[in-house]
Amino acid sequence: MPSPISADRPAQPPGRGSVEALISQARRLKGDVDAVRRDARSDDSDPRERWQRALCDLALLQLNDLDEHLAQLRDGPPPVAPAPAPPAGGTAPGRPPSGSLLSRVGSAEWNLLTDEASWSGELYQILGLDPAAPPLTLDELPALILDADRPRLTAMVTDCLVDAKPIDGEFRILRSDGLVRTVHMMGEPVLDADGGTTSMWAVLRDVTELRHRRRTVHETRDSLQRHRQHVQTERRLAVELQEAVLPPWRGSLRLPRRGPQTLDLAAHYLPAATTTLIGGDWYDALELSDGDTLLSVGDLTGHGVSVTSGMAMLLGAVRGMAMAGSGPGQLLAWLNQLLDATVQPALGSALCCRYRPKTRTLTWAQAGHPAPLLFRGGTGRVLTSPDGVLLGATSAAAYGQAEVTLEPGDLLLLHTDGLVPGQGGTAAVDRLLDLAARFGTARTAQDCVRTVVEEFGEREREDNACVLVAQVTA
Incomplete structure (x- = not known):
């Protein structure tokens, strides 16, 4: 005789109400x-x-x-107590009497x-x-x-x-x-x-x-508890490493610190709805020795402490090569070689921009990453991307560069994927461009970041994301 639930009620995880019943x-x-x-x-x-x-x-x-x-x-598994050792002489149970x-x-x-x-x-x-x-x-x-x-x-x-x-x-x-x-x-x-x-x-x-x-x-309860403890430990390590590597500044930052022509900067990290997913997203702003400013965002695929440590390695390499004078295209080419040479293969996307305040020139390159958004006069547009493939996708890849001259009051927005759950980067770009009017009335870069967080921050994101806003001061 078939099970009364097999034909009409497929097996489903029980709800709390049904278990109470x-x-x-x-x-x-x-x-x-x-x-x-x-x-x-x-x-x-x-x-x-x-x-x-x-x-x-x-x-x-x-x-x-x-x-x-x-x-x-x-209620879920109770707190785990040390499991007693199997009794001496016990063997796997045989088939019970029929x-x-x-x-x-x-x-x-x-x-x-x-x-x-x-x-x-x-x-x-x-x-x-x-x-x-x-x-x-x-x-x-x-x-x-x-x-x-x-x-x-x-x-x-x-x-x-x-x-x-x-x-x-x-x-x-x-x-x-x-x-x-x-x-x-x-x-x-x-x-x-x-x-x-x-x-x-x-x-x-x-x-x-x-x-x-x-x-x-x-045994399965203990295994589940050990898994949870492992996940919690790994997440704590990933969070600590992320907090140690990402820029410590909060609110607005102005770079370069000297001179009238600076960038008003603000950034924010938007975590995934699932708190255990700590990924490899990063943002960074760095004043270089020649007075230029390096802006970068990126995302190393995967989650966990190994990915976060990989992100830390990439971000450290970005800073070091930029301080040595590498342009964005060459910098990404060397990052690609670095990622290709690591013991554990990985893929990543990145966007590097070098801003020269004397001429207000932005030189940038991308490695499979969403292009910067430029907002001017209450409207926004996507900058045309130069050639560039994902980091780690192929050896000896070349990365093109693009230049754009900015004007006082211009706002540049860099972001990683993951802002819109279940949709590609196009959906996020369209919604970000729709914020142009609100960006136009914002006084600071931090106000613009708050607008992005209000629009995307409370949503059930499947992945981490970050946003970096740079506004050219008058």
Whole structure:
């Protein structure tokens, strides 16, 4: 018979509401089972009544587990405790006895006055014994138990016979077919009118598969917790490295610091909606020794601390080569060689601009990166890109350069991909150009950055992004 959910309801991750409903059902069922157990006759002389009551106890035990597991499904994994070592001598569980649940639950009674034992057929199957053989006495039963677990069984039986305590514990048995199985035993003493123990009855259940699945849950939970801790550690390292490398300035910055013709600069890093994704986006502004200003933005593909460290390497190389006098095109060519020579291949995009304040000339080059946007007189346009491929895409790539003369009041906007979730760079460019009128009324570069953040900052971005604004002062 097909599953009732397979045809009409494809398997889907459960929502919180559905899990709450399952928890309510499980707790109602626990109450019903408990009511049945309380209504059962407490006749210790009737083995069937004792067996039925013990089955209710087992059902309540499993429903408690179900309640706990559903609560974990609702609330997530609990804090991880150190996982106990596997018990010595334990082996991977074999195939459980076939049949229904009842074939894995057996009952036994040991008469202390006659030294006779009475077993159900299911108990023979659980213990892997010949049903034609006589049942084992309490003295013979430990012969099936693993050496490490015999003291546990002895203590349970002694407490039951001497102190009339209920039995509730587990031990492992070695069957004749070589399988090691875990058995859960529940029982009580049967007392005479004077309070003396005349016999002991018990219900035994093969819980090997249950314990194996529980260990699997613990192991996968611990693995998940370790993964989360690893991700958190890696993210912290990536954030610290990013903060150490990106320019520390906040608000507006003017470069060069001397002279009337400067650039009013502001930048902002927009993180991805998923906080674990720390990528290789960067922005930078650097005053060079000859009075020029280097502007750059870039993005190294991927996420994580290795990508962030790669970004730090590239940004350091950009600064060093620019200080040595390299033009934007040559700088990108050497960056490409550097990335191509790294041990771990990677791809990246970059945009480098060199601004000469004396002539207000901007010389720039790009490596597979969105072109700068130039805003003038309340309108904006995309500058025409020179040739340039992604960094690391091919060896010995050449990168062209372009020049544009800026005017006082012009605003230059550089950005990386990722501003608009699920869409290419064209969508972001169109929306940035639509901000031209608002940029025209802004007083500072920082005001323009705030406008970009208002437009893009609250969106569910799939990737990191950054924006750098440079305004030519009058």
